[in-house]
Amino acid sequence: MHHHTLMRLRSYSTPVLLSLALLALTVLAVGLGDKALGRAMAELLIRVTLVVGLWIFVGNSGVISFGHAGYMCIGAYMSAWLTLKPTMKALLLPGLPDWLAQAQWPVFPAAIAGGLLAAVVGLISGAAILRLSGIAASIATFAFLAIVNTVYSNWEDVTGATSSVVGLPRYVDAWVALAWAVAAIAVASLYANSGSGLALRATREDEVAAQSSGVNMYRHRLLSLVISTFFTGVAGALLGHYIGVLNPDSFYLGLTFIALAMLVVGGIGSLTGAVVGVVVLSAAIEALVRMEQGIEVGQTHLSIPNGAQEIVIGVAMIVILILRPSGLTKGREWALSGRLFQKRGQAKRA
């Protein structure tokens, strides 16, 4: 079998393997019957959608984005606007344009709309920001996050500002989240193996070299950002419809930090890393939350102070960056061995 085809098949095995693993986890979590576990699984899968979405841009371009929580916010509120009961909107969000205030869409198109709006904003913001060099662009994404947060926290008539928007239909369970997570993984893999994705990864190592060999870095970055923000927007919608309540502050620094932590711990360079990071850190967070709540040991109540969760995760991030900057997966993908694709007796061509 030709080496090229072999490599292609290998790389397409990654999303399949990852999806199957997540499916297995979901079946286990839901099958065990524990409601809390099912909910934890849903949250994990929503995070997978977010972090994989984030990876589509960050992992391929090498440019860190601090702004993705902003795109999440945009997607979340859009989906909310389309699915909330018109009577509720008239009361709480009088500033919405008529067609939006009257709208009551089914949840699936609403989620798509959320993703699309986020992608449009991604296109516009990216057009401005991505002309900057890597580090400067990252700082600009921080500014973008601040812009979104300021707007959504103050535009009372349209977003409810700092008071929460309630009443979102809570249709998101582990299976819905799984479906979206698998979709995100599939698209991420397709993009990463496309001409654009490969060209973009070439710029990761050396911006100057790649540009002088004719790679249109700007266009590829923009494309990856648009795809990335679509799924980030959807993840926002999923989060909103999972909790049922929206607030701009839940899409700000805390979320940015956690998403980046998951990406870094797993390994920024690979899609597998994104998924691994989510799974590992979600488990760690669950454990830490339990520890913050405390356990009963005999007569005493042991617990770690509130806020210790973030401190532990932050320290873990720093340690990983020092000792193993390419993350747990070392930037490699989980893929089937090439030999599985060979016919018996056929020598492997170098």
Next chain:
Amino acid sequence: MTSLSQLFFDAASLGGIYALAALGIALIFGVMNLVNFAHGEYITFCVFALIVPSTDAAAHLFLGKAPAIVLVPVMLMIGGGLAVLSEALIFRRLRNATPVTMMIASFALGFVLQYALLAAYGGRPKAVSLWPGLNTPVELLGASVPLLQLLVIGVTVAILVILFLLLRHTRLGLEMRAAAENFTMARMLGVKANRVITGAFAISGALAAAVALILVTQTGVADVRMGGPVMLVAFIATVIGGMGSLPGAVAAGFLLGAASVMLQAFLPLDARPFRDAFLYSLVIGCLLLRPQGLFASASAKPRV
């Protein structure tokens, strides 16, 4: 409608704060290509160093009770010390890492610091009364200017002059300037990497302490989240100023201060809460036209 001189003093003093904060960022970036996202927390830490660790609503001054002549140098040393400590513990081990890795590490460090402060002091903003006398207004050029604003402007100018002298006329300053241009070559001429980097962090931390003192006197509040907004503006100033350019960072800091004050004064009332959004959008617009920054430094090496 506020008078022109009032606007001037507002702009100059706010710009001064931004300029000092931006300087702290630009210094470290110039020397080692590190965007220090923990800088905002250096500022917050210094603010909280003034008060006793507790979760009470009212703050009890601890260090803050000391007379200014003692307090100011001690604060500068605390700020410098925290920065130097973070360098020795964390950034030193990332010397050979990519700028992106260092940036994420500093972001994580900032988070750790913030949540450590949260654990020690609680999340509620506390009232802090430091040098309240400085808030008394002074009549100057037809404007009613709080004494503090004049002080900020004066202190900023003084610090800029001192820093300029330090960079131009001291051994450390010479080595820092050389290292900012070409670290490896400087080392091959005997310049000690650790000395230069520690020096840059110490100065950066001291600048953070100065900003902290100004902020707490001005707002009268200690809040674990207070370092963030200033830091964000400082970063943006560094980018607009042309990354790695010290004069650019200072100029951009003043520019952003002026723009912020202008927006606050001239935006229609309904739009005022969105002032920051306008400011940052203006900045992104600026960068669209001139991605290398308004005052890009002459060294043509791509500082990615």
Next chain:
Amino acid sequence: MTKLAINDLTVRYGKLTALDDLSFAVEEGARVFISGPNGAGKSSLLKAIAGVAPTAHGRIEMDGDILNGASPESIARKGLSMVPEGREVFGQLTIEENLMIGTGIRRDRSAVAEDLWEIYNAFPILGERRHANAGALSGGQQQMLVIGRALMTNPKLMMIDEPSLGLAPKIVDQVYDTLLELQALKGLTLLIVEQSSARAARVGGRMILMRGGRIVGDGDAAELGAEDSLRDAYFGQSKPVKEAS
């Protein structure tokens, strides 16, 4: 007296081997030219000695002090000075500041001042424009500046990578004339990477020929610089030479 001793030095950049088990020694006060085709490893050799290239294994000793593994600044402090390829002036600093940068390692203030005037004597153009930014100088002037800059560290061993690169022949003459004067004056040991073996032959000294990360010739510059040996080195008739140290 052996000034510099290299033993089994191997330098690798990832999978690429730049230096392969190199061994040779340099006497005090000697003038050694390192010549060879592109990619021979000449620059890597100098960089490894200066402490800015990754040494996979081997030993570099100067005056009995082990250099490999030490930081570039501590190597400089031991008396080694390097003028890298491409000159690398500090363009934003003045000429005088460039010259003074390396003097941080010296304690003798008055001797530093004397040395500065010596450099201005040797290179008058530098003295004339002491307070101008170094970035404004021409290529030849910058070459003089970086040689002067390296000399200001009061080195015992000086390494220069391609002093003639990008310079007009007449300028190169000037550079070498001054270099030789200063070497005689200060008793320096010189290690010079020189692309033009003809130039090296004219200046005179010892020549080490390198190819593919190995030494393929070691002898008098005037002899080796002649056509035949060079052709052999370039087109591969010579066998690698390992000199015991």
